[in-house]
Structures are given as C-alpha cells and as structure tokens.
Amino acid sequence: MSLFTLPPDAAVFYQTVYQLVARIPVGKVATYGQLARLLAYPPGIDPRVYDILSARWVGGAMANCPDNLPWHRVVNSQGRVSPRPGAQKQQELLVADGVKFKPNGAIDLRVYGWDGQ
DNA sequence: GTTGTGACATCGC
DNA sequence: CGCGATGCCACAA
Numbered sequence: 001m002s003l004f005t006l007p008p009d010a011a012v013f014y015q016t017v018y019q020l021v022a023r024i025p026v027g028k029v030a031t032y033g034q035l036a037r038l039l040a041y042p043p044g045i046d047p048r049v050y051d052i053l054s055a056r057w058v059g060g061a062m063a064n065c066p067d068n069l070p071w072h073r074v075v076n077s078q079g080r081v082s083p084r085p086g087a088q089k090q091q092e093l094l095v096a097d098g099v100k101f102k103p104n105g106a107i108d109l110r111v112y113g114w115d116g117q
Numbered sequence: 118g119t120t121g122t123g124a125c126a127t128c129g130c
Numbered sequence: 131c132g133c134g135a136t137g138c139c140a141c142a143a
Contacts, residue, residue: 004123005139032125052126052137059124074124082124090124104131 004056005049007042017061024073027098028114029107031077032058038116073097073114079107 007013020035036054041047058074059082065071072093076082081090091101099112 004125006141033127036125049138053139055125056123056138057125062124065124071124076124077126084124087124106131 004060005053006060007045007057009042010057010060013039013042013057014061014064017058018066018069021062021065021069021071021074024070024114026070027112029073029075029079029094029099029109029112030114030116031075031079031109032056032062033077034114034116035074070097075107079109079113080105 016039017035020030020038024030032055035058039054041050062071062074072081072090081087081094094107095101099107101107
C-alpha cells in the first residue's frame with residue numbers, strides 16, 4: 001500500500017469504493033477520479049484537499065483490492081491502465097470483458113465509460 | 118528525525 | 131497525442 005493520503009476514515013472510504021467497483025458492469029470501465037466524484041465528501045474534510053487527493057485515495061483502495069472485485073475495470077482518466085506490475089493482465093481481462101483498446105493502447109471512454117447508473 | 122515514494126488529474130507546450 | 135510539471139499527504143525504511 002502506502003499510496004498518498006488516507007482519508008480519516010479509510011476503512012469506510014475503502015468499503016464505499018469497493019461497492020462502486022463491484023457495480024461496474026461487464027464491458028464498461030470507470031476512472032479513479034470518476035469514482036471519487038461519485039463518493040460523498042467525507043465530513044470534516046477540506047473540499048480543496050479532497051478534490052486533489054480523492055482520486056489517489058481511490059487508487060489506494062484498489063491497491064488493497066480484495067481481488068474478488070472487477071478491479072481491472074478501473075483505469076485512469078486517459079482511459080489507460082495505470083502502469084504497474086499486472087497492467088498486462090488487466091488489459092487481457094478487459095479484452096475478455098469485450099472492451100477494445102485503440103491502437104495507442106487507450107480505451108475510448110465515450111464508448112466504454114461507465115455512466116455510473 | 119529524514120528521505121523516498123506512490124492503481125491520479127489537469128494544465129501547458 | 132504525448133511528455134513534463136504541479137498539487138498534496140501518510141507511511142515504510
């Protein structure tokens with residue numbers, strides 16, 4: 001772990017993130033920032049700080065991902081899998097979900113982006 | 118007590 | 131479209 005900041009109530013925050021990730025339908029992908037926005041502002045947190053770090057907090061949650069979630073459906077704002085050991089595997093899983101990568105290795109979020117329903 | 122280092126996003130060139 | 135810089139913070143060595 002050891003990402004950037006952990007929210008005051010990291011345990012709760014993580015749980016919420018996992019719930020959202022679990023809701024991402026097959027063939028769709030969500031971005032870290034998107035998930036962060038879907039979450040409510042934790043009470044007592046400087047909104048300014050939240051806006052800047054929330055996405056990383058989501059990343060932190062994914063780093064400790066319970067591996068029973070569709071973690072591979074979470075990508076960065078550019079529609080690409082974040083560089084890390086296992087990125088290769090992540091792409092394979094996405095392709096298996098029916099997500100297609102563009103020549104440059106990015107996913108077209110206009111098509112595969114999760115609307116958060 | 119210090120230092121290095123991260124599953125990000127956004128803006129500028 | 132892509133590389134680089136910036137914002138900001140806790141935790142492991």
